[in-house]
Amino acid sequence: MELSRGPGGRRAGLVAGIAGALAALCLAASPAYTQQPALPQGLAEEAERNRSGESIEERSPSDQAMARASAAYLTGDYLSARVHAERAAATGDPRGATLAGHILLHGLSGTPDDEAAVRWLRRAGEQDEIDALIILSSLAEERRGGLEPFQAREFLAQAAGTGDARAAYVYGTFLRNTGDPGVAALAIDWLRLSAEAGMPQAMAAYAAALDDWVHGPGDPSLARPWYIRAGEAGDPPSAAIAGLMLINGEGGEADEAAGRALLQAAAEMGLPAAMGEHALLLMQDAEAGSGDYAQAAAWAQRAAEAGDAQGQYLYAGALATGRGTVRNMEQAYVWVRRAGYPRDNSLADDPQRDRLEAQLEELFTHDTLARLEAEALAGMADRYRLNPAGQ
Known part of the structure; x- marks a missing residue:
């Protein structure tokens, strides 16, 4: 049995895998209908905090309403969740408006109603609520709820402008996926900002954009440190790519021991x-x-x-x-x-x-x-x- 193959022959495939996953966060926010759709990321984090947080009675009226809305949603009582979410929204809480829009969008409390959902989501978006703006962008791309495709970029630009790392990542991904060379530099800038904020998937996306994106610089020496950071932060494809680059001396001096360690880490993570x-x-x-x-x-x-x-x-x-x-x-x-x-x-x-x-x-x-x-x-x-x- 011959073993003439050396590591590194599949780095391009792994990079392509990262590029193919760039839109995962956007797609996760897309309002595809399911029986029990996952909460948007920010609301899911809020619900998790509510599981073990302070008692409801000690909170502000809007926080009380949101805590009750989250609890009802998690138990499948969507009508009660919507009622409490709308109460929170009435006090000026954008999270309530987002949850109400989410419930209406998926028809969890009755018939799906895109237009009503968009009204609530726009109300939240006016207060720079990240989940709402990301969902509105997805709806605009699909021409739903009276929105038009050109508005998709506007919603994401607004979200990224708040300084939120997740929004910067989604906006950078959106710009990259347009395939427009005229926005390539802007896409890379937003991916860089989200990567610098410490998001593993953003580090991976930024590295891939620097490495082999047709509109990027194509510079492995710029990409390698970010692959390493993303890999060390727990992103398996980045760990594998960084490992192969270190073993082969691509993008910098070879370091076989460090490369093997990262490659093994990616293997142990199940890639x-x-x-x-x-x-x-x-x-x-x-x-x-x-x-x-x-x-x-x-x-x-x-x-x-x-x-x-x-x-x-x-x-x-x-x-x-x-x-x-x-x-x-x-x-x-x-x-x-x-x-x-x-x-x-x-x-x-x-x-x-x-x-x-x-x-x-x-x-x-x-x-x-x-x-x-x-x-x-x-x-x-x-x-x-x-x-x-x-x-």
């Missing part, structure tokens, strides 16, 4: 691609006589079971050779087949994988191969939610 890269390094160490095959095989198995193609190939090799695990040729064939199914980072055209598959294929009858292929396909479709057909 399949990081598990695969970590397993590869451990396998290379074992091949060189300075590592443990059992540890390498264990990580390869974790990566394989998480759906990572490189991990699946490495685990197939371990099963075929018996290095670090019990030898099992049938399962080796199952896993090497899975490594080649079309999806992101597939090894479909990898000569090493092709060679191992061909070698294993010679061991089995046609009927056995058909059975193992069915097992491989079923495992990919059902267990990993991947599409082997690439459709």
